[in-house]
Every structure is written in C-alpha cells, then in structure tokens.
Amino acid sequence: xxxxxxxxxxxxxxxxxxxxxxxxxxxxxxxxxxxxxxxxxxxxxxxxxxxxxxxxxxxxxxxxxxxxxxxxxxxxxxxxxxxxxxxxxxxxxxxxxxxxxxxxxxxxxxxxxxxxxxxxxxxxxxxxxxxxxxxxxxxxxxxxxxxxxxxxxxxxxxxxxxxxxxxxxxxxxxxxxxx
Amino acid sequence: xxxxxxxxxxxxxxxxxxxxxxxxxxxxxxxxxxxxxxxxxxxxxxxxxxxxxxxxxxxxxxxxxxxxxxxxxxxxxxxxxxxxxxxxxxxxxxxxxxxxxxxxxxxxxxxxxxxxxxxxxxxxxxxxxxxxxxxxxxxxxxxxxxxxxxxxxxxxxxxxxxxxxxxxxxxxxxxxxxxxxxxxxxxxxxxxxx
Numbered sequence: 001x002x003x004x005x006x007x008x009x010x011x012x013x014x015x016x017x018x019x020x021x022x023x024x025x026x027x028x029x030x031x032x033x034x035x036x037x038x039x040x041x042x043x044x045x046x047x048x049x050x051x052x053x054x055x056x057x058x059x060x061x062x063x064x065x066x067x068x069x070x071x072x073x074x075x076x077x078x079x080x081x082x083x084x085x086x087x088x089x090x091x092x093x094x095x096x097x098x099x100x101x102x103x104x105x106x107x108x109x110x111x112x113x114x115x116x117x118x119x120x121x122x123x124x125x126x127x128x129x130x131x132x133x134x135x136x137x138x139x140x141x142x143x144x145x146x147x148x149x150x151x152x153x154x155x156x157x158x159x160x161x162x163x164x165x166x167x168x169x170x171x172x173x174x175x176x177x178x179x
Numbered sequence: 180x181x182x183x184x185x186x187x188x189x190x191x192x193x194x195x196x197x198x199x200x201x202x203x204x205x206x207x208x209x210x211x212x213x214x215x216x217x218x219x220x221x222x223x224x225x226x227x228x229x230x231x232x233x234x235x236x237x238x239x240x241x242x243x244x245x246x247x248x249x250x251x252x253x254x255x256x257x258x259x260x261x262x263x264x265x266x267x268x269x270x271x272x273x274x275x276x277x278x279x280x281x282x283x284x285x286x287x288x289x290x291x292x293x294x295x296x297x298x299x300x301x302x303x304x305x306x307x308x309x310x311x312x313x314x315x316x317x318x319x320x321x322x323x324x325x326x327x328x329x330x331x332x333x334x335x336x337x338x339x340x341x342x343x344x345x346x347x348x349x350x351x352x353x354x355x356x357x358x359x360x361x362x363x364x365x366x367x368x369x370x371x372x373x
Contacts, residue, residue, distance in 0.1 A: 143244075145300055147357075161237075161307055166237070
C-alpha cells in the first residue's frame with residue numbers, strides 16, 4: 001500500500017528525516033537502496049562482502065551527515081558523491097593494487113550518469129497511471145508480446161502498441177517536467 | 180556486457196558463416212536477423228515521421244525494444260540448434276539415451292517460437308508505421324512488415340518440423356498465430372503504402 005511518505009519529494013523526505021521521523025528514514029533507505037547498491041556493485045564492481053559493507057557505511061554516513069546537506073533538493077547527487085567516497089575509502093583501506101584515482105575515472109563517472117538517468121526514469125514511471133506502469137513494465141522489462149499483454153489485460157491486441165506509445169508520451173511529459 | 184559472437188561480426192563475415200556448410204548459423208539465425216533488420220527499418224520510419232505522427236516516438240522506442248529482443252536470438256538459435264543436433268547424432272549413433280535429448284529439442288523449438296513472436300510484433304508495428312508514418316517512408320515500413328512476415332513464417336515452420344513438437348502442441352499453435360498475425364499485418368502495410 002502506498003504511504004503518504006512514498007509521495008514525498010526528496011526534499012520533503014529529507015526534512016522529515018531531520019525532524020526525526022523514523023518512518024521517513026525507512027522510506028529514504030527504501031527509495032535509494034537500489035541506487036546505492038547499483039553504484040557499489042556495478043559502478044565500482046565491489047565483491048559482495050565489500051558491497052554489503054559499503055552499503056551499510058553509506059546509510060550510516062547519510063544518517064550522521066544529513067545535516068551537512070546544503071540543498072535538500074540535491075539529495076540524490078549528494079548521496080551519489082557520498083557513495084563514491086565510501087567505495088574509494090573501502091578500496092584504499094583494502095590496499096587494492098589499483099590506484100584509488102584510477103578507480104574513480106571515466107568509466108565510473110559514466111556509470112553514475114547511467115544510474116542517475118535510470119533512477120530518474122524509474123521515478124517518472126512510478127508517477128504514471130497504474131495501467132501505464134503495467135503496460136510499460138510488461139513490454140519493456142518483461143519482454144512480453146503484444147498478444148500476451150492483450151490476453152492478460154483483456155485489451156484488444158490491435159490497440160496495445162498505441163497504448164504503449166501514449167504511455168511513453170506521458171512519461172516524456174513527466175521527465176520534461178522534471179528538467 | 181559481454182560480446183555476442185555473431186552480432187560482433189561484420190555483415191560480410193556473418194554471410195560467409197551462413198555459407199560455410201556448417202549447420203549453424205542457419206535459417207533460425209537468419210530469421211532472427213531479419214526481424215532485427217525489420218525493427219530497425221520501423222525505427223527509422225518512426226523517427227522520420229515525428230513531425231506528423233504523434234505516436235512516432237513511442238513506436239520508435241518499441242521497435243528498438245523488439246530489435247533488442249530479436250538480435251540475441253541470432254546466436255541463441257544457432258546454439259540450441261547445434262546442441263540439439265549433437266544430441267540427435269548421439270541418439271542415432273546408438274549411444275544410450277541421456278534423457279536430455281527431448282529437452283534440447285524443446286529448446287530448439289522454443290527459440291524459433293520467440294523469433295516468430297518478435298516477428299509478429301514487429302510486423303504489427305511496421306503496419307502502424309505504414310498507415311501513419313510520413314508518406315515518403317511508408318514503403319520502408321511496408322518492406323519491414325513483409326520481412327517480418329517472412330521471418331515469422333520461416334520461424335513457425337522451424338517450430339513445426341521440430342521433433343519435439345506434435346500437432347496440437349501449444350508452441351506450434353502459438354507459432355502459427357504469430358505467422359498469421361504477421362502475414363495480415365504485412366498485407367495491411369502493403370495496402371497502406373500502395
């Protein structure tokens with residue numbers, strides 16, 4: 001079930017966290033756990049045990065340093081930077097052969113950009129109607145055919161492609177509204 | 180992402196592989212590649228039609244997704260077909276049944292079924308593009324629909340001749356529906372682009 005907190009913007013959620021609302025912290029972790037995990041495992045390719053440590057450390061630092069965030073609307077880039085720092089610290093502490101400077105080079109920056117983009121799209125999708133979310137998820141994420149979508153949702157098969165196009169138009173509007 | 184043995188080849192090298200006399204890549208791979216080509220054409224037509232067709236962006240995105248579905252099937256079909264042939268050779272050679280012959284034959288039919296489904300969806304999308312896309316490019320959309328229909332028909336045939344598939348089988352039924360859908364879409368597209 002959707003809670004009121006799940007509809008909060010990042011800035012509203014950050015303010016609720018600062019006000020000491022435990023549920024707001026849960027929502028913040030829930031909202032960003034995949035994002036952090038993606039940076040840790042795909043951006044920095046940390047092995048599972050280190051990734052778990054990094055994940056815990058990131059949210060510990062978020063908890064202790066949230067007051068240092070200057071712009072509540074900029075929580076996501078701040079979190080990305082913090083996660084990057086945690087990963088580099090972990091790599092340095094482990095005395096890996098690869099120099100720390102090289103780890104944070106272009107590849108990782110590009111990966112962070114990709115995660116950011118993916119996260120933005122995911123958030124925008126979550127603001128679409130349920131039927132659009134369902135349609136886009138089935139076609140683009142689950143690779144379902146028009147016929148399967150039509151049968152499962154009880155819609156005429158000839159209308160599925162157009163419906164998906166309309167949902168994508170709504171998604172574009174959502175994303176353009178965020179710029 | 181790891182490379183794809185076939186998709187990393189030049190078109191010339193792939194064509195050479197088709198003609199080497201080895202069983203794979205074969206007709207399944209060629210059908211999958213045809214679907215990927217057709218989806219590329221639909222993407223092109225949709226992008227060229229964005230000024231006059233409200234759904235163009237969405238159709239282009241769907242065509243790209245269908246291309247991304249079809250492209251890996253080029254290699255997948257070759258792999259499952261080679262494995263099925265190896266298992267069949269063992270069986271004909273008198274080797275004791277390993278129990279996985281049927282499973283490999285089923286897999287060899289499952290990939291062409293996926294190709295047929297992707298072809299049917301690409302043909303539907305191509306027909307939409309032929310009906311609503313920019314007039315100058317409708318012929319390309321119709322060509323994409325015809326290519327998709329051919330691929331669907333070929334893939335459905337591959338499902339039908341697979342030893343693991345019997346008349347009345349769900350896979351065969353599904354492949355034939357895809358073939359019919361793609362054929363109808365191609366007819367519609369040709370009429371729209373005439």
